[in-house]
Amino acid sequence: MNSLSAKLLFTSALSYGCSVCTAAEELPNFLIIVCEDISPYLNCFGDPVAITPNLDRFAQDAIRHNRMFTSVGVSAPSRYSLITGRYSSSDGANYMRSNYFNKEFGSIPPAGVKCYTEILRESGYYCTNNAKTDYQFNTPLAAWDEQGNNAHWKNAPADQPFLSIFNLNVTHESFIWKNSDKPLSISPDSVKIAPYHPDNQTSRHDYAVMYSNIQKMDQQFMQLLNELEKSERANNTIVIFYSDNGGPLPRAKRELMDSGTRVPFMIRFPDHRSGGTITNNLNMFVDIPATILSLAHINPPANMHGRAMYGDYTVKNTRKYVFGATDRFDEQIEKRGSIRSERYLYIRNYMPQQSVYRPVAFRLAMPMMRNMLELKDQGELTREQMVWFDENQSEELLFDCHNDPHQINNLAEKKEYKSVLNQMRKAYQKEWIKAYNQEWEKYPEDYFIRKMWPEGKKPKAELPRLKQKEGKVYVENDLTTYSAIYQINAKGSNGKSVHWNLYKAPISLEKGDVLTIRLERIGYAASEVISYSF
Numbered sequence: 001m002n003s004l005s006a007k008l009l010f011t012s013a014l015s016y017g018c019s020v021c022t023a024a025e026e027l028p029n030f031l032i033i034v035c036e037d038i039s040p041y042l043n044c045f046g047d048p049v050a051i052t053p054n055l056d057r058f059a060q061d062a063i064r065h066n067r068m069f070t071s072v073g074v075s076a077p078s079r080y081s082l083i084t085g086r087y088s089s090s091d092g093a094n095y096m097r098s099n100y101f102n103k104e105f106g107s108i109p110p111a112g113v114k115c116y117t118e119i120l121r122e123s124g125y126y127c128t129n130n131a132k133t134d135y136q137f138n139t140p141l142a143a144w145d146e147q148g149n150n151a152h153w154k155n156a157p158a159d160q161p162f163l164s165i166f167n168l169n170v171t172h173e174s175f176i177w178k179n180s181d182k183p184l185s186i187s188p189d190s191v192k193i194a195p196y197h198p199d200n201q202t203s204r205h206d207y208a209v210m211y212s213n214i215q216k217m218d219q220q221f222m223q224l225l226n227e228l229e230k231s232e233r234a235n236n237t238i239v240i241f242y243s244d245n246g247g248p249l250p251r252a253k254r255e256l257m258d259s260g261t262r263v264p265f266m267i268r269f270p271d272h273r274s275g276g277t278i279t280n281n282l283n284m285f286v287d288i289p290a291t292i293l294s295l296a297h298i299n300p301p302a303n304m305h306g307r308a309m310y311g312d313y314t315v316k317n318t319r320k321y322v323f324g325a326t327d328r329f330d331e332q333i334e335k336r337g338s339i340r341s342e343r344y345l346y347i348r349n350y351m352p353q354q355s356v357y358r359p360v361a362f363r364l365a366m367p368m369m370r371n372m373l374e375l376k377d378q379g380e381l382t383r384e385q386m387v388w389f390d391e392n393q394s395e396e397l398l399f400d401c402h403n404d405p406h407q408i409n410n411l412a413e414k415k416e417y418k419s420v421l422n423q424m425r426k427a428y429q430k431e432w433i434k435a436y437n438q439e440w441e442k443y444p445e446d447y448f449i450r451k452m453w454p455e456g457k458k459p460k461a462e463l464p465r466l467k468q469k470e471g472k473v474y475v476e477n478d479l480t481t482y483s484a485i486y487q488i489n490a491k492g493s494n495g496k497s498v499h500w501n502l503y504k505a506p507i508s509l510e511k512g513d514v515l516t517i518r519l520e521r522i523g524y525a526a527s528e529v530i531s532y533s534f
Helices: 053-061 075-084 116-124 201-229 232-236 287-294 363-367 367-377 381-390 413-435 437-444 445-452
Strands: 029-035 063-069 124-131 162-168 237-243 261-269 322-329 334-342 344-349 396-400 466-469 472-475 483-488 514-520 530-533
Touching: 029 075, 029 201, 053 201, 053 237, 053 261, 063 201, 063 237, 063 322, 063 483, 075 287, 116 124, 116 287, 124 334, 201 232, 201 237, 201 367, 237 287, 261 466, 287 413, 363 367, 367 381, 413 437
Parallel strands: 029 162, 029 237, 124 162
Antiparallel strands: 063 261, 237 261, 322 334, 334 344, 344 396, 466 472, 483 514, 514 530
């Protein structure tokens, strides 16, 4: 045996319920391409302004999800859900960002919660991320085989299935002002302005920048897809595309209205099954990890809040509601919760004494945002545009998403909608608050910080406990709570010093090998490294 690698003895049933496969070909690969801060501003989703020919062609072979939602219209809490399959508000991870006031702080999920990519690694997958994490906690080494700007599915061994994520940031909110002076590929005259935005030169320019950025993202998407198509591995690779939240313009990103939470999502199977079709089922980001595990023949763990949309463990009962919650955005504090059915959106406002608009310093760099504030001070905004800034807010809001797709007109006080309001209010309390968010509704952010970091100190993973038996090394710690990662002779299985193997089963060593091993838990400081000479 090569001294740089360990022979792992797989048991017949892995702890997360993976169906045992005899060859890597039986497990699909996953290429996941994630862009940032766009609502469904794509031609294939019905936006006539968008120039997205590559994504449009991809859509012909993919399934488009017309109602995919994040539970909060901003990146870090959304990415918490995307990596754990759990609602960020349920775990005290809904604040943008958890470490905003304390760079050392990180959210800590309940015991037993792990990154879904670790579950894939345990089942034999090679997982890479290029390169954004932003999960509300420091990324555990157990989550990825490769993490960084050079991470790529091409590095996966030929006999291992892979999951590879690429993040495209050219559509991020900040590129509205970063690319403001660059040539436009979309004419400002061609854009369609939402009624909650002033229709003027400043708005039209920022809209045109947004669409120009989206066109660049479309080209970057095609470069990644072409790399796959030229490979033999394309024949067994599922390709998924989505945005990390809505936006990026004012009254979109960070909001609970569709403009902040509804995103494009597409999935293409290797055989292009159901290509070109559209589903209007309500789905959420928490469903994405569960779906990927299900497609990999792995039963999603019970601690995931999501429902598998495809695969062996598909949940056939479609969602009746999707949910949302907002708290602190950078330095600005607010608190709202929401529940959305196929037709109606209900929002519970816990801070009606302040406007929904919050003066987030980061967003004030956007020309359009500054212009809207100037027009507000001059009294030149319309009623539709002033709703966002109104400091006399209602505690309850109800919108008819069919007749009011921009969700401007509050129907909560209209008698003819009383029964709808009561129904949505009851569903909000039962399906969202009682089921997932009793602590979130009752307590502020400080409560969760004290809960996660007793006495203001970051918890630390316990030391590995090792046992040798019949020439193999066993880890005796509770690995449903902790993850064990190791190297042999200071290298991982791919021969690189930056790579750490994920412990799955007893490790066989050769005489003279030195095993180094440590324990991790999400949000905890990792244990010290323990060395073991064989």
